Amino acid sequence: MIKKNIFFWCPFIDHVGTTTSSKNSILSLKKFGKKKFSITVINVFGEWDKYIDFLNQLDVNIINLNLKKNLPFLKNKGFFFSRLFYFKVFFLSFIPLFKILKNKKPDYLIISLITFLPLILNFFFSFKTKVIMRISGFPKLNFLRFYFWKLVLSRVEWIFSPTQITNELLKSKFKDFKNKFKLIRDPIFSYSDLFEIRKKNKNFTKENFYISAGRLTKQKNFSFLVKGVHEYNRINKKKINVIVIGDGEDKNKLINLTKTLKVEKYIKFVGFKKNVFKYFLNAKALICTSLWEDPGFVIIESGIANLPVISNSCKSGPVEIIKHEENGYLFSYNSINDFLKQLKNFENEDQKSINKKIINMKKFSRNFSIFKFYKNFIKYV
Numbered sequence: 280m281i282k283k284n285i286f287f288w289c290p291f292i293d294h295v296g297t298t299t300s301s302k303n304s305i306l307s308l309k310k311f312g313k314k315k316f317s318i319t320v321i322n323v324f325g326e327w328d329k330y331i332d333f334l335n336q337l338d339v340n341i342i343n344l345n346l347k348k349n350l351p352f353l354k355n356k357g358f359f360f361s362r363l364f365y366f367k368v369f370f371l372s373f374i375p376l377f378k379i380l381k382n383k384k385p386d387y388l389i390i391s392l393i394t395f396l397p398l399i400l401n402f403f404f405s406f407k408t409k410v411i412m413r414i415s416g417f418p419k420l421n422f423l424r425f426y427f428w429k430l431v432l433s434r435v436e437w438i439f440s441p442t443q444i445t446n447e448l449l450k451s452k453f454k455d456f457k458n459k460f461k462l463i464r465d466p467i468f469s470y471s472d473l474f475e476i477r478k479k480n481k482n483f484t485k486e487n488f489y490i491s492a493g494r495l496t497k498q499k500n501f502s503f504l505v506k507g508v509h510e511y512n513r514i515n516k517k518k519i520n521v522i523v524i525g526d527g528e529d530k531n532k533l534i535n536l537t538k539t540l541k542v543e544k545y546i547k548f549v550g551f552k553k554n555v556f557k558y559f560l561n562a563k564a565l566i567c568t569s570l571w572e573d574p575g576f577v578i579i580e581s582g583i584a585n586l587p588v589i590s591n592s593c594k595s596g597p598v599e600i601i602k603h604e605e606n607g608y609l610f611s612y613n614s615i616n617d618f619l620k621q622l623k624n625f626e627n628e629d630q631k632s633i634n635k636k637i638i639n640m641k642k643f644s645r646n647f648s649i650f651k652f653y654k655n656f657i658k659y660v
Contacts, residue, residue, distance in 0.1 A: 282314070282315060282316055282317045283315060283316050283317070283386040283387065283660060284316075284317050284319065284383075284384075284385040284386045284387070285308065285316050285317070285318050285319070285385065285386065285387045285388075285389060285660075286318075286319045286320075286321060286342075286379070286383070286385040286387070286388045286389070286408075287301060287304075287305065287318070287319070287320045287321065287388075287389050288321050288323075288376070288388060288389070288390045288391075288394075288397050289301040289320075289326075289389075289390070289391050289392050290323040290324065290326055290368060290372075290392055290393050291326050291392055292326070292364070297391055297392055297415040297416070299465075299467065299576060300391075300413075300415075300441075300465040300466060300467070300576075301391065302330065302333065303465075303466035303467065303468075303469070303649050303652070304389070304466055304649075304652065304656075305318055305320070305334070305337065305339060306337065306466075306469065306649055307466050307469075307649035307650070307652045307653045307656070308653065308656070309337040309338070309339065310337075310469075310649065310653075311649075311650060311653040312653060312657065315657070317340070318337070318339045318340065319339065319340040319341070319342060319383075319385065320334060320339055320340070320341050320342070321342050321344065321376070321379065322341055322342065322343045322344065323344050323346055323368060323372055324344070324346040324347045324368065325345075325346075325347040327341065342379060344371075344372060344375045344376075346368070346371050346372065365393050368393055368396070369393070369395065369396045372396055373396060373400075376396060376397065376400060377400055377404070380400060380404070380406045380408050381404075381406065384406070384407050384408060385408050386407075386408065386409065386660075387408065387409050387410075387411055387436075387660060388401075388408050388409070388410050388411070389411045389413060390410060390411070390412050390413065391412070391413040391414075391415045392415055394412060395427070397410060398410070398412070398427075398431040398435070399431065401431070401434050401435065402430065402431045402433075402434050409436040410434070410435050410436055411435070411436055411437045411438075411439065411659075411660075412432075412435050412437070412438045412439070413438075413439045413441075413463075414438065414439065414440045414441060414445060414449070414573070416571075416572075416573050417445060417571040417572070417573035417594050417595045417596075418445065418448075418449070418573075420452060425452070428453065429453060432453060432456045432459065433455075433456065435456075435459060436459070436659075437459055437460075437461055437659050438456075438459050438460050438461070439461055439462075439463035440460060440461070440462055440463070441462075441463070441464055441465045441573055441574045441596075442462070442464075442573055442574045442595045442596055442599050443462055443599055444594070444595045444598070444599050445573055445595050446460050446461070446462045461659060463652065463655050463656060464574065464646050464647050464651065464652065464655070465574060465576070465647060465652070466647065466648065466649040466651070466652035466653075467576055467579045467580060467644075467647040467648075468579070468580065468583050468644075468647065468648060468649070469648065469649045469650075470648060470650070473583055486561045486562070486563075487520060487563065488519075488520040488521065488522050488561075488562055488563065489519060489520065489521045489522070489562060489563055489564055489565070489566050489589075490521070490522055490523075490524065490558050490559060490562035490564075490565050490566070490581075490586070491504055491521055491522070491523045491524070491565065491566045491567065491568065492523070492524040492525055492555055492558075492565075492577045493524075493525050493567075493569065493577060494525055494526070494527040495523075495525050495526060495527030495528065495529040495530045495533060495548075496527045496528060496529055497529070497570070498569060498570055498571060499525070499527075499568065499569050499570075500568040500569055500570045500591065500613075501523060501529065501533050501568065502529075502532075502533060502536060503568045503591075503613060503615070503618075504521065504523070504546075504566060504568045505533060505536050505537055505540060505542065505546060506536075506540065506615065507568070507615055507618045507619065507622075508521055508542055508545055508546055509540040509541075509542045510615055510619060511619055511622055511623075512542065512545060514619075515623075517626070518545060519545065519622070519626075520545050520546075520547075521545065521546045521547070521566065522547050522549055522558060522562070523546060523547065523548045523549065524549055524550070524551070524552050524555055524558060525548075525550070525551060526550050526551045530548060533548065534548060555577075555580065556580070556584055559580065559581055559584035559586045560584055560585075560586075562586060563587070564586060564587040564588065564589055564625060565577065565578070565581040565586050565587070565588045565589065565590075566589050566590075566622075567588065567589070567590040567591060567597060568590075568591050568618075569590075569591060569593050569597070570591070570593055570594075570613075571593050571594040571595065571596075572593060572594070572595060572596035572597055573594070573595040573596050574595065574596035574599070574600060574647070575590075575596035575597050575600060578590060578596065578597060578600055578601070578607075579600070579644050579647045581640075582600075582606075582640040582641055582643065582644035583641060583644045585637050585641065586637075587607065587608070587625065587633055587636060587637060587640075588601060588606075588607040588608065588640065589607070589608040589610070589618075589621055589622060589625055590607060590608070590609055590610070591609075591610060591612060591613065591618075592609045592610065592611060592612050593612060597609065600643060601640075602639075604636075605636065605639050606636050606637075606639035606640035606642075606643060607636055607640055608621040608624060608625055608636075609621070
């Protein structure tokens, strides 16, 4: 059997959901399609350096563009600097990526993040490579992006959306290419990893704290969380405590807000943690206050860890994943009053009802396993 050569282009700056999705996609294709696929990762500016052992263990090929020395590292420096970084990646990577596609001739190039470069190359040059674009996060279709996609998607083989809502939205916006859009849910976990986590943390006990996790950015809306905890503890005798996992540019602003509202002893920012499941297994519930998620990795990770979820009814992911009163608690979009109501409902809920929601969430979360991703992926390659 001749293996199909699949190249990955995913130049991530931070450890975000797309990073996990890309890693698990590679793991999925190597684990279940070892005889079908040869995988190569394009390491643009050293973003994959910390995962070299992971890639080597899977026998994944690596092409290093070695652009790190020519690029300032602009982590957590805001919108303007991140866009400047993207443009530098574009210009410095243009010729190297062109040569890779021309000379290596992979069967497929899977792209996510800084996609305008491979999309432009794919549009203007007649490569034999078929491009698959993976949508990362809920897409903001501003004027420029809309018309750019309208131009270049004609040459793209498939566009994979992580949620049904996003898939239907894109189909309605780009009707000429609606047959190219496919719902392929992100591979967020593997059962073998889950069993290993359970084995290592078999003696966990539930403690009196909630958990919230994600990049400390505007999207994750942690200022809402701080205000909500302040209001809940102000009107209730029984106080709640929250541990926030993650780093980001809003960290100092959020810490100052906890001090202003005098809730710093109830909300602790513990930074990025590699093993979030250690916290998930001990927490009472997850609180997700995001303004948008697509799909919402932390919600699925909570689901497989048997952690109840209380979430903002934000775009795409949460409103698709969580069926209120069936597998979690949804509060009205950015409503402090409804947040307080759902938090109170959870606090007063009997354990039998909570367990039913946990079971239902776990059933839905199975759609995000690496095996499920593989079964869906091979339909189109």
